[in-house]
Amino acid sequence: MxxxxxxxxxxxxxxxxxxxxxxxxxxxxxxxxxxxxxxxxxxxxxxxxxxxxxxxxxxxxxxxxxxxxxxxxxxxxxxxxxxxxxPAHPIVTKEQIDHMLDVWNFAKQINDLEWIEEIKAALIKLHKVHSQSQLLQPQS
Structure with a gap:
């Protein structure tokens, strides 16, 4: 133990x-x-x-x-x-954030303002989880 x-x-x-x-x-x-x-x-x-x-x-x-x-x-x-x-601690990877940014770029290309706002909200959540997950990494 x-x-x-x-x-x-x-x-x-x-x-x-x-x-x-x-x-x-x-x-x-x-x-x-x-x-x-x-x-x-x-x-x-x-x-x-x-x-x-x-x-x-x-x-x-x-x-x-x-x-x-x-x-x-x-x-x-x-x-x-x-x-x-x-509680379970979710992890967000850089690849997930990159993918959402690609989706955002596509939404901008087709000028879908509602979708862009949804993606912004999702990116804010992903950023918060990613920031918290960095605190959970093992410490020496």
Whole structure:
């Protein structure tokens, strides 16, 4: 068990976005519900570090932690820690924002003002979620 702020850290499986922009799904994170400190589970930290390096150097943009960690090992980690039961934290990627900007450009080309306003509202929401997701990245 890992502790932070005097309490047991909880486990959550969440995506990890690397410095190079790759997104790795289902990474086991330990989370302190008191201060919000987040770290990759120590049992797989080396595997995750090596895999993020591989993804970044080989240009991989989407990957699964199951490519490098067996389901059995992940299940053992899940059994060891209490599960985080807080709200889900959505992640927005740069590609999603880029896609919405492409849609906006198309709406401008056809001069659909109502659609442009809808896209603006969606972009504002995407920006807020993206900003919040940056705060959830693991801290060293």
């Amino acid at each position: 890992d502790f932070c702020c005097g309490t047991t850290m909880t486990l959550r499986l969440a995506p990890l976005t690397t410095d190079g922009g790759a997104q790795i799904t289902d990474v086991p994170f330990l989370y302190c519900q008191t201060c919000g400190h987040t770290v990759v589970a120590p049992e797989v930290e080396f595997d995750v570090t090596m895999y993020t390096h591989y993804c970044d150097t080989d240009g991989v943009k989407q990957a699964s932690i199951y490519d490098v960690i067996s389901k059995e090992k992940l299940q053992a980690i899940i059994a060891e820690y209490p599960l985080f039961e807080g």
